[in-house]
Amino acid sequence: MRIWIAVIVAVAAAMSGHAAGETEAAAPGQLEISWHGVNPTGNPVQEGSIIEQAIEAQFPGVDLKPLPIDWSDQDQIALRIAAGDVPDFAYDIRRGMAGTSLRQLAEDGVIRSIERDWLSTHMPVYVSYVDTNDTGKAWPSTQVDGVQYAIPNVSAGNATGHILGIRDDWAAAVGFERPDSWTLADFEDLIRRLRNEDPDGNGNKDQYGYARWAQQGLASLGVASASFPNVFGAHGVRIATWDQNGDWSMISDGYREALKVLAAWWADDLIDPESFTVDRATWTAKWANHRLGVVERNWTWLRERAGAPINEIRKTMPDVSMIYLPQPEGPAGAHTSAYGAATLVGLFGKDASDEKVVKIMQILEWIETDPDRHWRSRVGPMGIFDPEVKYAERVSPTEIRRIGEFHNNEAYAKAGMYKFAMHNYRPIELWRTNIAGEVATVVEAGVAASLVDEGPWVEFSADVNKLRGDLSDIEVQFYVKAISGQIDIDAEWDAYVESWMANGGARMTEAAKQFIQNGTIME
Amino acid sequence: MKSPDAIPASQAPARARIDMGARWRLMCRYKLIYLLLLPAAAYFVLFQYGPMYGIQIAFKDFKLLKGIWASEWVGFEHFIAMFASPRFWQVLRNTVVISVLKLLFGFPAPILFAILLNELINVRLKKSVQTISYLPHFISWVVLAGIVYEVLSPSLGIVNHLVEAAGGRPHNFMADSDWFVAVVVISYVWQTFGWGSIIYLAALAGIDPQLYEAAQIDGAGRLQRTMSITVPSLYPVMVIVFLLRVGNLLEVGFDQIFNLQNPTIYDTGDIIETYTYRKGIIQQDWSYAAAVGLFNNTVGLILLLVVNRFTRVAREFGF
Numbered sequence: 001m002r003i004w005i006a007v008i009v010a011v012a013a014a015m016s017g018h019a020a021g022e023t024e025a026a027a028p029g030q031l032e033i034s035w036h037g038v039n040p041t042g043n044p045v046q047e048g049s050i051i052e053q054a055i056e057a058q059f060p061g062v063d064l065k066p067l068p069i070d071w072s073d074q075d076q077i078a079l080r081i082a083a084g085d086v087p088d089f090a091y092d093i094r095r096g097m098a099g100t101s102l103r104q105l106a107e108d109g110v111i112r113s114i115e116r117d118w119l120s121t122h123m124p125v126y127v128s129y130v131d132t133n134d135t136g137k138a139w140p141s142t143q144v145d146g147v148q149y150a151i152p153n154v155s156a157g158n159a160t161g162h163i164l165g166i167r168d169d170w171a172a173a174v175g176f177e178r179p180d181s182w183t184l185a186d187f188e189d190l191i192r193r194l195r196n197e198d199p200d201g202n203g204n205k206d207q208y209g210y211a212r213w214a215q216q217g218l219a220s221l222g223v224a225s226a227s228f229p230n231v232f233g234a235h236g237v238r239i240a241t242w243d244q245n246g247d248w249s250m251i252s253d254g255y256r257e258a259l260k261v262l263a264a265w266w267a268d269d270l271i272d273p274e275s276f277t278v279d280r281a282t283w284t285a286k287w288a289n290h291r292l293g294v295v296e297r298n299w300t301w302l303r304e305r306a307g308a309p310i311n312e313i314r315k316t317m318p319d320v321s322m323i324y325l326p327q328p329e330g331p332a333g334a335h336t337s338a339y340g341a342a343t344l345v346g347l348f349g350k351d352a353s354d355e356k357v358v359k360i361m362q363i364l365e366w367i368e369t370d371p372d373r374h375w376r377s378r379v380g381p382m383g384i385f386d387p388e389v390k391y392a393e394r395v396s397p398t399e400i401r402r403i404g405e406f407h408n409n410e411a412y413a414k415a416g417m418y419k420f421a422m423h424n425y426r427p428i429e430l431w432r433t434n435i436a437g438e439v440a441t442v443v444e445a446g447v448a449a450s451l452v453d454e455g456p457w458v459e460f461s462a463d464v465n466k467l468r469g470d471l472s473d474i475e476v477q478f479y480v481k482a483i484s485g486q487i488d489i490d491a492e493w494d495a496y497v498e499s500w501m502a503n504g505g506a507r508m509t510e511a512a513k514q515f516i517q518n519g520t521i522m523e
Numbered sequence: 524m525k526s527p528d529a530i531p532a533s534q535a536p537a538r539a540r541i542d543m544g545a546r547w548r549l550m551c552r553y554k555l556i557y558l559l560l561l562p563a564a565a566y567f568v569l570f571q572y573g574p575m576y577g578i579q580i581a582f583k584d585f586k587l588l589k590g591i592w593a594s595e596w597v598g599f600e601h602f603i604a605m606f607a608s609p610r611f612w613q614v615l616r617n618t619v620v621i622s623v624l625k626l627l628f629g630f631p632a633p634i635l636f637a638i639l640l641n642e643l644i645n646v647r648l649k650k651s652v653q654t655i656s657y658l659p660h661f662i663s664w665v666v667l668a669g670i671v672y673e674v675l676s677p678s679l680g681i682v683n684h685l686v687e688a689a690g691g692r693p694h695n696f697m698a699d700s701d702w703f704v705a706v707v708v709i710s711y712v713w714q715t716f717g718w719g720s721i722i723y724l725a726a727l728a729g730i731d732p733q734l735y736e737a738a739q740i741d742g743a744g745r746l747q748r749t750m751s752i753t754v755p756s757l758y759p760v761m762v763i764v765f766l767l768r769v770g771n772l773l774e775v776g777f778d779q780i781f782n783l784q785n786p787t788i789y790d791t792g793d794i795i796e797t798y799t800y801r802k803g804i805i806q807q808d809w810s811y812a813a814a815v816g817l818f819n820n821t822v823g824l825i826l827l828l829v830v831n832r833f834t835r836v837a838r839e840f841g842f
Contacts, residue, residue: 075804081587082804107586110587274695276695276787466811469801472786486699
């Protein structure tokens, strides 16, 4: 009896030990580096991917251990942090954690500091690209009280504007021609026609003229740059930013007026009523099923690629193209907004040794300074898909289907795409050299777009920054209620601003003004 | 007056020693049976009482690097911030409102269902209805929430198709704060009424059929028999279930709300449990979240003690 109990206990212990260990131990003498980079949504990258093998072949002795969790699922990574289990390298883990600042991660001991010189020594070309493309926020966003905590990021691609686009067949169907300049009233006329004139000719009134681009999931609704940026831009508003005076954009008069415009369109049934609750997959399905009119996004999403809006249509209608539109003019001119160039940085976990930090820097320098490796780390290894083809010419429907076989989220995950890259890093030196055709058109439209100023660099104490959590909730609720007609914007505006102020907005505003004026951080 | 069973104070310790000794011998005699208690006891120690050690972070400025013990004490700072925050009061109000509405509609639904089911004569139909009504109980809220979203979808949902057929415009119920609470309560009742009726059906099975026969002979109609025999027979169970439900008033149901909610309806749909989760885990504001959670648990404990007292009183009155 006792023997049997001992056997059962031993087997159970062995099995639980196996289940708890997610990866096999590194061989003696190897440098094991746990890595948490971006992955295709819902498809965590497993160990042993093609790109991981390529890196390990280049850096003998390195054993990369990608965390088998979804980068876009902030709950999972937050739970890891809560348990004190922080990977050696983490591509910005603050995403989706409103109120969590670099300062807080540093003060809580979640991340470790690095020497500024290490970046110059081990990432010299990378750093030179950062300095060339920096808009003034790349370095401050990686430091706490002058101490370096992260690898900076820049993205000329993400700094280009969110632009409007429409299918050329639908434009023709409703008698629309691309204007060189136009107003919000003209834009309204277009989306009204798309709603009422049955552009796909199926006899049903089942298209909406305009829709908010869907975020990854319902929980990450955050009203960031993807929220009707051309309408807010026409009112001089860049969502969720501090202006040069230290005032928050989402309690400004321009914001209020933009909401009223959108609310009027909503009331006229021009905006898709699911704009606030569908996820990206549903948005894409609606677009592919000919339900949505105008798309609005930056070029990296609108460009030709598997899963791009236009290619979803071309699967059945190969001759359809996109027309990219200029910014409609509003009370504050014709502007839009963008992601921002330097928001996501490379972090080092609290337990990462100096040796690991240096090796991580060397790996990223190797990947992110060569155009070919830079693209392959994101679009796949040569032989499966050639970036030169992708960016040189229009992709045929046959090619799209072929791409679809290899280029879906599952295949991306198996190849390890995105995982070992500074995902949003796109210095102009790497992406302007090999683009042509329609891709160039959408890039040029984004580059030509006039942007609302993204405001100055503002830094808060960890305690003050935590206030963003509740404020973000308040903003999202007012934003949705205002646009969807659940409230009278003018009647509720004062109460909204008062609530925003009372829940920490007043303290944040004071801190923002103090930082902008004196450069000091208010506790 | 002295109770005949009362033990003189001088003898009490000796009696206690005897009792303890006798009890120990009894435990030794049935040690294998007591051994069976060990897993349950270990579970409570490890997963229920052990983690209470962490409650102290509600009174500290918790830093992951320093750990629970070494983080600095800050007294009631987080509680002061909590009571000063309008968001906290909003979340508390939501918790109470949703909980009370769930009680209001969720409590009578299984009783009514059990009574109606009890009136069915066709046994096969009765069993079928009973089984089908249990099904939602076994489906997780992850799946149920997906079903709710699909049913209420403005473009694909059957509800909005009916709205359109009636000449109305599709409405996004899941992005409307006013509708969200109704969705929560209705989906809760739908999921629980079948399973919740089991206890009442068991009570109904215990009613002496002769009571019905006698009432029928006296000329009582079906409704009269229900109101005069069935419902009074259920009173004791109803009281106990009601009191237990009141005791858990602040436990609204994290699974359901978490899976149904989205940021657009936080003003009516964010409850203490989801708010604590978001503040603590997602926003890494551990100490503040612990303070909110501790407040919630303290109120819950007080409610439980009050209800426990009521239950004793109810028992004295024969329930």
